[in-house]
């Protein structure tokens with residue numbers, strides 16, 4: 508029986524439009540390779556069928572690169588023999604994309620006669636906060652904000668998590684991307700809103716904060732108010748967006764960030780937990796990072812944000828979650844399916 512610090516997991520992530528592979532040994536990340544898919548840009552959003560095809564093209568070179576970068580053996584041919592289990596994203600995500608990663612993982616596991624671990628993508632986003640040496644202590648709170656989810660999670664251990672609040676309609680990433688689309692920016696618009704917002708005045712325009720009970724979120728009302736605001740301003744001056752883009756972006760970003768952080772503050776006050784993290788693609792947003800650190804100072808939190816490459820979709824978080832699940836003997840067999848939506 509290998510010691511825990513020698514247990515080596517190959518992780519595969521293919522839930523949306525990033526193909527990624529990572530090697531994790533003893534809970535430490537040895538490699539994390541990510542291939543982005545530029546094919547979707549001209550369609551203004553991820554096209555599921557094109558995403559699956561791109562995963563098929565990418566997966567072998569990406570896994571190969573992750574194994575080589577991990578330097579598991581002097582002889583690259585022997586690298587796979589050093590792996591104890593394969594972890595793959597089982598849910599949620601695009602079915603075709605998930606199938607490519609899961610079928611690949613199953614084939615490798617079958618040929619090497621090693622176990623498989625099915626990983627929930629949102630659990631993995633939360634556990635990305637355990638990759639760095641400086642980590643939160645259990646129990647901690649995590650605001651997970653991605654293109655498909657917005658959740659406040661109470662994390663008691665790597666395997667015990669409770670959702671305290673979540674969006675009742677759009678996710679925070681969607682709010683960024685849909686706002687960007689209304690402004691005529693290309694997909695994915697979130698990072699572009701962030702870029703323009705850095706040069707803008709966030710106090711110039713005011714958008715309403717939704718009054719949603721408890722720790723749940725809603726972004727659909729904000730989306731509608733942005734749409735009406737832009738329509739009205741454009742009817743007065745057609746070039747309104749071009750003339751004011753940085754200020755519009757900064758004002759939209761400010762509202763999305765305050766919606767997120769006000770709920771996170773309430774969650775900390777209610778639970779008394781002061782180790783607080785953010786995770787998911789939107790945690791790459793500079794306004795959210797700055798506002799989060801400032802709130803942390805105001806409320807005496809220990810704040811944690813994963814390194815940039817572990818915020819957006821990546822296989823390192825899948826490999827690490829796979830490591831914890833393997834240690835708990837929480838395995839799946841070759842009949843394991845994938846699902847687009849999954850409760851946890």
Ligand code: KG4
Pocket residue numbers: 523652653654655656679680681683684695696697698699701787788789791792793818819820
């Ligand atoms: O976690 P992620 O990579 O994929 C999902 O699981 O959805 O998150 C992608 C989302 C997209 O909506 C993207 O626009 C948003 O994260 N995003 C950002 C930034 N970087 C990524 N949103 C705002 N500012 C950013 N800098």
Ligand code: ZN
Pocket residue numbers: 628632653654787788819820
């Ligand atoms: Zn994600």
